[in-house]
Amino acid sequence: MLLFPRLKSQKEFLKTHDIIFASRPSLISSEIGCYGNTDIAFAPYGNYWKQLRKICTQELLSAPVACLGKKSDEKSLFTKIVREGLQNVSVFDIADVYPSIKLLLHLFTDLRRRVEKHHEQLDTIMGKIIDDRKRANAIKIAEGEKQEDLLNVLLKLQSGVSLEHPLTNDNIKAVLMYLKLVIKETFRFHPTVPLLLPRESREPCQINGYDIPAKTRVLVNAWAMGRDPKYWNDAQSFKPERFLEKSVDFKASSLEYIPFGAGRRMCPGTIYGPVIVEFQLAMLLYHFDWILPDGMKPEDLEMTEVFGVASRRKQDLYVVPIVSRPLLV
């Protein structure tokens, strides 16, 4: 059994030799629990697995629903602009290093201008998406076509009469951007499947000068990669805003961030999974206010995890929900 915690080895195994390590070992639990490894996750690499995987991605998980609902031109443009924006914020700006001469330096760098222009573009697009949705909601789309996504949840909240601090369109724009960052950071700090699912080599190969025989079991430590100070500043702190500067996605384009795995056996729920999480979280925040019991403070929470195929808290989380907006049927 090999455990690869380092990025260099992971690249060899998940990208360069992905096809060799595209199989799964047969575990006692998978043999019994997965009907002789005939599910997608534990099926050995081959035509049967390919067929299952195709059905899963094409038929079951293809609905392109996101926090802004179904695909449209605006949303594609939105994604493009967000991507460009992330490049902007990661560019080194000398004026941030010498704040005392910021004004002068900004004459020599056009970063601020680009960031402002980018923000304007994004603001216009998001404004249009919100207006379009409000119009569509007003016309009352036919039953069954109604979109229940994060944007609608926020719009409902905005039109609610009992808000102490009314939600502006700008607040909605900010939440749409922020919630995603929190979810991304949670997947970094507490990946759901910390060691991914085990792989097995289908034939012998060489990795970093070592001979790896066929049928070697391999575990990839996604948990350790997500906390490696070589790739993450202040790696042990929960900081959602780090993803404003670091443009990584769930598609394993950077191997230090692989909460959904990588390569041929990566999770087919990469789009669907985060959408469900985002939506459920938004609903929980929309309908309830949450407090900790017995005067507990957030810093008193025990955040240690228990390792298993799927990670979970060592101590159960106790929080008190207070209904703020009851679900009206």
Ligand code: HEM
């Ligand atoms: C937050 C949600 C989810 C997380 C964090 C997650 C994570 C993962 C991870 C880490 C793997 C192993 C990938 C590898 O070995 O490289 C995996 C595999 C898999 N996941 Fe997910 N997953 C999520 C949601 C889903 C959903 C919604 C579905 C389907 C409806 C799904 C179906 C699968 C399947 C079928 C595999 C096995 C793929 C194969 O072996 O070909 N997952 N997932």
